[in-house]
């Protein structure tokens with residue numbers, strides 16, 4: 001494990017995300033390890049979704065040595081601390097993202113691309129929605145369909161097929 005002075009600064013910083021993590025670690029009697037901070041600092045630099053492999057690659061590329069089990073472990077801690085969320089989209093590897101503003105996921109079932117959209121109308125609806133004997137903490141909406149680039153490709157493929165059919 002490389003000891004990076006930046007990671008020490010990061011761990012002691014007043015950033016609200018770091019503070020929340022420190023409070024969680026202390027409250028659970030866990031150790032404040034350099035590996036955990038290296039993982040958190042990398043996660044904080046990612047916009048949107050990532051897989052464990054992608055996170056590992058980013059950390060490796062920066063010259064940190066973090067084992068896969070430490071990575072999984074820290075990701076689990078962050079989920080428990082309600083700082084990170086796991087998504088398992090149909091037929092895909094688990095993806096993670098930091099808990100930020102609520103958004104809707106548009107998932108292309110052909111190429112697997114996930115697009116995030118903010119829908120103020122839906123958010124207003126959900127904020128006002130009360131369920132019997134249940135307190136909403138957060139929610140997730142997955143919309144499955146076909147992205148425009150896959151739709152274009154399949155249209156072109158179909159047109160080519162039709163041409164072939166006519167030539168027969």
Ligand SMILES: [Zn+2]
Nearest residue numbers: 108111147150
């Ligand atoms: Zn697609």
Ligand SMILES: [Zn+2]
Nearest residue numbers: 097103105116
């Ligand atoms: Zn998302």
